[in-house]
Amino acid sequence: MKQTVYFFLIGVLLGIIFIKSEVASWFRIYEMFQFKSFHMYGIIGSAVVLGMIIIKFLKVSGIKDINGKKISIEPKSKGFTRYILGGIIFGLGWALAGACPGPMYVLLSSGFVSILVLIAGAVLGTLVYGLLKNKLPH
Amino acid sequence: MNLMEYIYNTWAWYVSGPLIACVLYFLLIMGKKFGMSSNLKTFCAIGGAGQLSNFFKFDWKANTWNLWVVAGIIVGGFIAFQFLTPYAPQIHEDAVMQLKEYGINSVNTSFLPLELFGIENLFSLRGLLILLISGFLVGFGARYAGGCTSGHAISGLSNIQWPSLIAVIGFFIGGLVMIHLIFPIIF
Numbered sequence: 056m057k058q059t060v061y062f063f064l065i066g067v068l069l070g071i072i073f074i075k076s077e078v079a080s081w082f083r084i085y086e087m088f089q090f091k092s093f094h095m096y097g098i099i100g101s102a103v104v105l106g107m108i109i110i111k112f113l114k115v116s117g118i119k120d121i122n123g124k125k126i127s128i129e130p131k132s133k134g135f136t137r138y139i140l141g142g143i144i145f146g147l148g149w150a151l152a153g154a155c156p157g158p159m160y161v162l163l164s165s166g167f168v169s170i171l172v173l174i175a176g177a178v179l180g181t182l183v184y185g186l187l188k189n190k191l192p193h
Numbered sequence: 194m195n196l197m198e199y200i201y202n203t204w205a206w207y208v209s210g211p212l213i214a215c216v217l218y219f220l221l222i223m224g225k226k227f228g229m230s231s232n233l234k235t236f237c238a239i240g241g242a243g244q245l246s247n248f249f250k251f252d253w254k255a256n257t258w259n260l261w262v263v264a265g266i267i268v269g270g271f272i273a274f275q276f277l278t279p280y281a282p283q284i285h286e287d288a289v290m291q292l293k294e295y296g297i298n299s300v301n302t303s304f305l306p307l308e309l310f311g312i313e314n315l316f317s318l319r320g321l322l323i324l325l326i327s328g329f330l331v332g333f334g335a336r337y338a339g340g341c342t343s344g345h346a347i348s349g350l351s352n353i354q355w356p357s358l359i360a361v362i363g364f365f366i367g368g369l370v371m372i373h374l375i376f377p378i379i380f
């Protein structure tokens with residue numbers, strides 16, 4: 056129960072960041088792919104650099120998580136095709152929708168009803184991938 | 194400028210990026226991993242997609258924590274939109290001019306383009322298709338690639354995983370193709 060509250064609060068923080076940083080704005084995504092602003096690159100870049108330091112620190116220090124387990128991130132399975140093809144398909148959608156999955160949820164609070172269609176499309180896409188999974192090159 | 198003005202204005206990259214890294218840290222300390230598109234898979238599983246494909250046969254209850262993150266995101270978004278965001282995003286003037294040529298005139302006056310997300314788009318085939326197809330590509334691509342911007346670009350790159358770098362390169366190839374080659378056709 057207590058942990059549920061923590062997860063909820065982490066979400067609240069993330070929701071506020073998505074809006075205040077404007078990464079959930081279609082216009083910022085457009086501007087990023089037009090290379091007209093450093094804003095998005097700065098956000099992703101600084102998050103990744105700090106993230107590397109955080110993960111290195113957690114691994115080296117051996118700090119345990121809240122449940123007393125060792126902190127580790129299981130590596131993604133090896134491969135190339137699925138990552139490049141899946142990535143390109145995702146990128147096409149990201150640029151057109153102007154939103155990736157996290158920001159999609161936050162936009163539910165924007166008052167635009169059409170976001171429901173966007174999310175329905177994303178759920179449908181996930182479903183179709185699940186159905187076609189064994190027929191796709193990975 | 195007083196404190197409230199700082200909060201009302203766009204949060205600079207050197208504030209927002211480190212805050213996202215904090216979220217990554219909090220989730221790791223909680224024993225979890227930052228990944229937002231997994232929730233879409235959970236939604237499918239809750240809806241009974243396990244009957245259609247083994248891909249959706251998993252213990253989705255173990256992912257309830259991530260649904261609480263989503264609930265928080267929605268509430269956080271509500272707080273931010275209602276109380277903290279009086280201004281629309283202001284983007285680079287070159288991008289503004291390009292968008293106006295495409296007929297997207299709500300740039301710099303709205304958080305999202307009214308021309309794509311306004312309610313009237315739900316009543317036109319073109320508007321509806323753009324919303325559905327873009328969502329579809331995001332959902333399909335994220336699962337195919339095994340993650341989205343949070344799982345691959347933030348968590349994956351932070352953990353120095355090659356598959357994530359390949360996926361992020363894919364994200365940018367797809368995004369650049371959409372904006373530079375496909376936008377001029379559809380707008």
